[in-house]
Amino acid sequence: MWTREQPERTRWLVQTKIHPPLPRDDTIPRPRLLSALHEGLTSCRLTLLSAPAGYGKTTLLSALPAAYPSLPLAWLMLDEDDNDLALFTAYLITALHRLSPDCVATSYSLLTELANPGAETRRVIGVLINDILHSFPDHFGLIIEDLHRVDEPIIYATLDYLLEHLPPQMHLVITARYDPPLSLPRLRARRDLCELRTGDLRFTLSESAALLNDTLRLNLSPDDLIAIQERTEGWPVGLALLAGSLSNIPTPTGRSDFIAHLAHTDRYVFDFLADEVLNRQPPELRTFMLKTSILSELNPALCRAVTGRDDTAAMLETLERRSLFVTPADPSRSTFRYHPLFAEFLRHRLACEMPEQVTDLHRRAAQAQAVPDRAIGHYLAAEMWETAAQVIEQEGGRLLHQGLLDTLTTWIRALPNPVHDAHPRLLYLAGACAWRKDDWEAARPLLQRALRAFEDCGDEAGADEALADLATCALLQTDFGRADTLIRQALSRSIPLHSRVQLLMGRAWLKLMIGGWAQAAKDLDAALSVTRNSTDSQALHTLALYLGHLLVALPGGLESVEHFCRRATTHLSPSGLSRLAIEGQMTFIHFWRGRLDAALQAGDVALAISTRLGGYPSWDVDIAVVLGTIHAARGEYATADHFFDLMRRQIERIALDEPLTIAYLYPLGRARWLQGRMEEARRVYAQMEAATGPLDLPFSPMLRTTMRGLLEIADRHYTAAEKSLLQATQMERAMPPAAIFGSPRLLLACLRLEQDRPQDALAELEPLLAECERDGTPGRIFQQGAAAVPVLRLAAEHSDHAPFAAHLLDLLGATGEIRPTPIPETGATLTSRETEILRLLATGATNRAIAEQLV
Structure with missing residues (x-):
């Protein structure tokens, strides 16, 4: 944090x-x-x-x-x-x-x-x-x-x-x-x-005079100053070099002669003056400067390692005192840098004068470097390929975690191919970089080569990592058959915790998409179990990002996911991606639990985090559909429209495959139906019918059928509506995650009541009330909005779950005085409110008109 x-x-x-x-x-x-x-x-x-x-x-x-x-x-x-x-x-x-x-x-x-x-x-x-x-x-x-x-x-x-x-x-x-x-x-x-x-x-003539005469007290004549200004053209580093040379000439005549010689030389002024400065230093200091020129920064320890001297702190003080182009790099003046131009000059002289020592100097520097990245640079400069490869292998995991993929790739590419072949981990790191950059074509062969090489040399841990990444690649490429096989193999091995979580959650979603509910539930439970007592932030972050509303509806999912979300907030960043994922998940969980104010608050927090992070449509769309559903169910249609508009914009931004849009179109169509905006509801249904393809979700037929039933109710085609809702009810029983969309059984109960069959309505509703009360999921019924009020009022009077039905009415804002009305053939009664609703339905009033009078 x-x-x-x-x-x-x-x-x-x-x-x-x-x-x-x-x-x-x-x-x-x-x-x-x-x-x-x-x-x-x-x-x-x-x-x-x-x-x-x-x-x-x-x-x-x-x-x-x-x-x-x-x-x-x-x-x-x-x-x-x-x-x-x-x-x-x-x-x-x-x-x-x-x-x-x-x-x-x-x-x-x-x-x-x-x-x-x-x-x-x-x-x-x-x-x-x-x-x-x-x-x-x-x-x-x-x-x-x-x-x-x-x-x-x-x-x-x-x-x-x-x-x-x-x-x-x-x-x-x-x-x-x-x-x-x-x-x-x-x-x-x-x-x-x-x-x-x-x-x-450029230095002006007066600034040059201030440096040479006022500061350094060289007492140069006006003619000498003009000559210097003309030769150096006010170049500050040239003047500084010249000052270093002139300060070593004791007489005014000697200085004038030197200036005259400088004025007539054809050599590049920097090379001429730098040579002068370097060659005027004592041999030991000169050698020290050449050898330490390979260092990005100079401190006593590094200089000692490179030069073998024990007096490096004193040598650095001498460089600073003599103004030999070093600048303090920290307030303690324990670390220095050469001027870049002077460092280039020194390295060139080193290569000319001591070529046989350059490799050894880089080796010494690398071994003494406290910063691994700089050590690798020295090993590569020394062409110490084997040692460089070993250090890259050691540091590669850190760079992967930090996202420094270009740096890691550059290092690996700097090594000769035979070194790659001798180091399977280099192949693995190169492949891991490639798939993280979405370069699947490059990643797959590298990871396959790494896997074979790890297996050949008996490196089980390396093989486990390569296999896990291959499985992830296949999953991300939607090669589901291959992904399933690779995930099964990888999970049987000792892979890192975050990789295990990623593969378990990846397979849970894969199974969810193809109707494998039991396996999806097992994988979700396994992922939650392995992180239950963990403080591994990478594993917790991975799990947070993979959670989704559909997983919550799996058996046991609600309690365990809610527990994880509450615990994860103490270990993860308060304002990053993982917090966005957690708040988004809690938006749905609060809604599902009937904690509506908490859901709205969590949704606002999640959207605010998303906005601060630049916008994440894949999360925004899920949050928006929940918030839109809550407001639509409460009859707050203008606010609901705002969130459904946000949902549609975000769907367009992420270019969601058409079959996947059905999960968002159905709540929108239901909201339009609740508002009585039937033409719009029909257009949404037409979109749902057209949104088919290879990625069609298992519950899509149920949602299409349910939406058709809603429209048939609106058209008073009750026989057709009953048939549609019965079909949807059969489909619902085969797919537990579909519960997040509400239940067609509730709509069937509403239809029975509208057909003046209150006993049948209660018979349809009772089991659903029992399930929702047992599981603590009133949101499953609440989302049907005003349409659910008549049957809930009936249940509040005549059901074994009357208190729960009354609680739902309270969530819908539909509480009020209940005066019983008899139910034919039973001796039971309907309230006056329910009687009024039935009267409105009989006159052909729209759901919107009914809702406005109810709430």
Whole structure:
């Protein structure tokens, strides 16, 4: 669950990448640029610092917090390893969490619950935007440094989406060596873009003089300063390199001679000056710089491992003291970074001067790295394929769980094919990544190869995982025959708990769709049983997402699912997907139990969570149909229409197969019938009749027949209606889950009463009342709305379950004075209300007209 502390699942992220860089003591004040930055941060969506390496972009930004301490800033420094959309998004949210711990709770919950967050990043960013909009009270800036280090188009598309919908209190600052492929022309046209480019970032002559003479006290002549300015063109890193060389020349004449030589050299000024700086260092320091250039960050432990020296802390202090292009990466100044341009130069020199040592240096770095992802990078750079494969195998499960599928796939592809063949788990991880990205064609052969390889080497645990994923693939591809076989095989093995839950629930739904009620009930019970005492959040999350209203109607389903939902709320995120699933399920359970106010409240909570998460039509449609049914049954037709309209919109969004729409069309058709909107009810019935196909649900014929019976009642074709409802009643007995739609037996009882056969009506109704009272499911009868009132009034006077019938009347808002009326041939009586209803029916009044007079 979310806390003010950084979430456990993001603590593996490199924390120094979300800390602002500390300004150097010798930084030259640049108030004109800081003012321009501040202006951009307060008036534009995006401030872009676009210039080649060495133009002081990071140095300038590092001075911003001190210059404007009241402006909150979040920071993210990118590197090449961030070329994974899921990883990029995790860093983005974590950077904002550091700025305001409470503001990104919903977006973090969503990010951690998605199996493939990279595929739904627009949704995550949308939720993040809403989090910021409602949780950040003040203007703030998010600084993203070195955007050029990532080249994945989807990352830029995500940033474009963020910029297009940026909350008004948020402002982005991006640094890059060249213009990123963002919608800059559109932002520029809207005056939403502040740009600082090479010409802006160059040192002016006065700034160069301030650095060289005022700060470093080199006492250069005006002519020397002009010569330097012309040769370096105000390039900050060139000036810094030059200052390092000049500070080692003791005489003014020597400095002038050096400047003159620089002015006439044809070499690239950086290479010339970097060589000068490097070659002027003591041999031990020079070697230290070359060897440590392979590190993304420098700290004493890593430097000790790479160089073999025990004085690495002192060496790092020397680098900082001599201004040798290192920047503190944390407030304690225990970790440093080389300037990117200088690091590239050092690595090039290392490859030229010590090529035979590069592999060993990467090996040492990898073995000392506390961050596994960086260790893998070093092993791959050293072409230590076997060791890299072993570490990838160890870390692969974590990356799968975190949704870093692109990163994991990139690592595996970097290994030679023979290494894949020798490591079945690499094949499995590649296949697992593929199916999570819905690439079934790639996933299946990889998982099959992995399964065979695991079996050949006797790795039962690996074979179990591969088999479980193959079964899931078959299920998701609707290859039901193959899925059934694979699920049976997988469940007989020792697969992980979350996989067992997924397969049990998958098979429960599979059996439900083909009428295998007994097996579906067993699988549901098994899934609930294995999680009953578990705190495994992944297994609980999986079970929550697989629950559905039809499963509740299975034998024993209601009590066990309700118990699970109540327990799961203490272990799962309060605002994520699993909570949406739980609240959606409780909406139906409360309704089924007759707790109508609780159902409406849970439904509102669920829809609000769905909205915060960017909308989940597959859950929204189930919630909407329950809420619409409740309001229609209570005669609140305008509100019911609102929810049924939502239901239809969501069905269109998810492009539901036509046969599957019948489960939603029937409640809509019944609501229209209750309202007396018969033409609309007939149109719904026509849609139900047309919605046939290979995926036709087992209870679809019952729903079509019941709907036909309702229309026949409306048309006073009572003989035909009786025949239809008798057929529907026979069908109902063969399929327990159909109970969620109400019972045709109740409608048959209503028809008997309308035919002036009250004894037959009671005979039909009594068993249903007994079942619902025993099971605690008044919602099964309640959903028939005003149509049920006459027979319920009859039962309230003459049934063995009179109190329960009275309770149902109360739920329907149809309680009132009951004055008996005799029932012919029995000596029993009907109330005046029932007599009035029968009188209205006899005059041809619509159900809507009857309902309006009843409630």
